[in-house]
Amino acid sequence: MTAYNGYVTEEEIEGAADGPLAGRTVAVKDNISTEGVRTTCGSAMLDDYVPPYDATVVERLKAAGATIPGKTNMDEFGMGTTTETSAYGPVENPVAEGRVPGGSSGGSAAVVAAGDADMALGTDTGGSIRCPAAFCGVVGIKPTYGLVSRYGLVAYANSLEQVGPIAPSVEEAAELLEVIAGPDERDATTQEAPEADESYADAADGDVDGLSIGVPTELLDGADESVVETFWAALDDLEARGASYHEVDLPSVEHAVEAYYVIAMSEASSNLARFDGVRYGKSGGYDGNWNESFANAREEGFGEEVKRRVLLGTYALSAGYHDKYYKKAQDARAWVKRDFDEALSDADVLASPTMPVPPMKRGESLDDPLTMYLADANTTPVNLANLPAISVPAGETDDGLPVGLQLVGPAFGEREIIRAGSALA
Numbered sequence: 318m319t320a321y322n323g324y325v326t327e328e329e330i331e332g333a334a335d336g337p338l339a340g341r342t343v344a345v346k347d348n349i350s351t352e353g354v355r356t357t358c359g360s361a362m363l364d365d366y367v368p369p370y371d372a373t374v375v376e377r378l379k380a381a382g383a384t385i386p387g388k389t390n391m392d393e394f395g396m397g398t399t400t401e402t403s404a405y406g407p408v409e410n411p412v413a414e415g416r417v418p419g420g421s422s423g424g425s426a427a428v429v430a431a432g433d434a435d436m437a438l439g440t441d442t443g444g445s446i447r448c449p450a451a452f453c454g455v456v457g458i459k460p461t462y463g464l465v466s467r468y469g470l471v472a473y474a475n476s477l478e479q480v481g482p483i484a485p486s487v488e489e490a491a492e493l494l495e496v497i498a499g500p501d502e503r504d505a506t507t508q509e510a511p512e513a514d515e516s517y518a519d520a521a522d523g524d525v526d527g528l529s530i531g532v533p534t535e536l537l538d539g540a541d542e543s544v545v546e547t548f549w550a551a552l553d554d555l556e557a558r559g560a561s562y563h564e565v566d567l568p569s570v571e572h573a574v575e576a577y578y579v580i581a582m583s584e585a586s587s588n589l590a591r592f593d594g595v596r597y598g599k600s601g602g603y604d605g606n607w608n609e610s611f612a613n614a615r616e617e618g619f620g621e622e623v624k625r626r627v628l629l630g631t632y633a634l635s636a637g638y639h640d641k642y643y644k645k646a647q648d649a650r651a652w653v654k655r656d657f658d659e660a661l662s663d664a665d666v667l668a669s670p671t672m673p674v675p676p677m678k679r680g681e682s683l684d685d686p687l688t689m690y691l692a693d694a695n696t697t698p699v700n701l702a703n704l705p706a707i708s709v710p711a712g713e714t715d716d717g718l719p720v721g722l723q724l725v726g727p728a729f730g731e732r733e734i735i736r737a738g739s740a741l742a
């Protein structure tokens with residue numbers, strides 16, 4: 318057991334004898350299926366669920382020679398920003414006492430920050446790799462939608478989420494990305510990335526000479542002053558190395574959090590229907606009424622945040638409200654995509670603080686879900702636009718709290734954000 322509760326299950330899975338990750342440990346978020354090793358998604362519902370197969374990314378880790386030291390703690394089904402909604406207890410931030418590690422991949426970022434794993438896999442639906450990477454002072458990459466297989470990932474909101482790497486440095490994160498990226502015939506949303514003449518890790522050469530960085534002013538508005546200061550100091554650093562920056566507008570992002578939560582909750586309400594105690598999850602018993610049986614299983618198996626989202630998502634998709642909420646959110650998503658395309662037409666990458674605030678105090682945000690949702694203002698637009706983004710440590714606030722810098726690239730522009738990020742970490 319780690320003192321900060323980073324793992325739900327510590328059980329070693331051995332990889333091949335050699336390969337690019339031989340001798341290295343890669344922890345795996347507990348919503349990614351591991352054959353024979355329980356996979357809880359941070360939920361009581363799946364407390365004793367043992368998948369009969371490996372996710373594609375896990376197969377690839379094993380083939381690359383990695384050792385998996387365990388399954389990392391997470392917000393229940395990926396729903397959260399602080400890793401406090403896990404049925405297995407909250408994760409503490411190993412580098413900032415009394416603070417949350419970010420979420421939902423808080424366990425993955427924490428075990429890397431604490432040195433209990435060399436690297437880790439997280440998943441990012443609306444920031445769940447980048448947020449904990451920022452809060453724990455490590456590097457996280459949310460790949461372009463379709464670069465990494467979701468086969469064997471327990472779905473939360475499948476049109477938004479991607480598996481991605483968390484590591485102490487950009488180069489190591491890029492090495493891990495190399496292993497997991499690439500088409501998978503078992504996930505029809507995967508695509509072949511355009512051909513490139515260097516590996517992701519080779520792109521981590523820190524060369525930002527001539528790089529043009531767009532700074533969306535909307536993603537700085539409303540951010541904490543200490544975060545904004547640290548952000549500008551990091552940009553000055555990049556400028557000193559030959560990059561230049563200019564302001565850009567992303568007017569649509571004002572609606573991104575709302576659109577994200579409508580879409581994410583709608584998809585969640587549908588994806589989580591399978592947890593009824595019959596197909597998946599703990600049995601709700603049966604005495605002649607299946608509705609009661611399903612209700613019992615879900616009443617007992619799901620936590621409060623999951624229930625809230627299933628209810629709201631079901632409402633948003635219901636006849637009569639579908640056009641008012643879900644369809645509007647899809648329109649907003651299309652607008653966000655157009656805005657990013659435009660901003661990236663005259664910048665190589667876009668930069669912002671990853672999170673508008675430093676790591677929150679533990680226990681602060683659970684009673685106030687809306688404030689927690691708003692903390693995703695800078696990360697969710699990227700998922701709506703299907704683009705790649707990296708979070709790298711930008712420095713610390715005066716109080717010594719880690720601040721992350723987010724770099725967003727064009728679709729399949731992983732090398733651009735890796736190169737730019739590697740100038741800082």
Ligand code: GLN
Pocket residue numbers: 395396397398420421440441442443444445446473581693
């Ligand atoms: N905080 C966001 C949410 O709760 C993002 C979660 C994620 O990326 N899995 O939905």
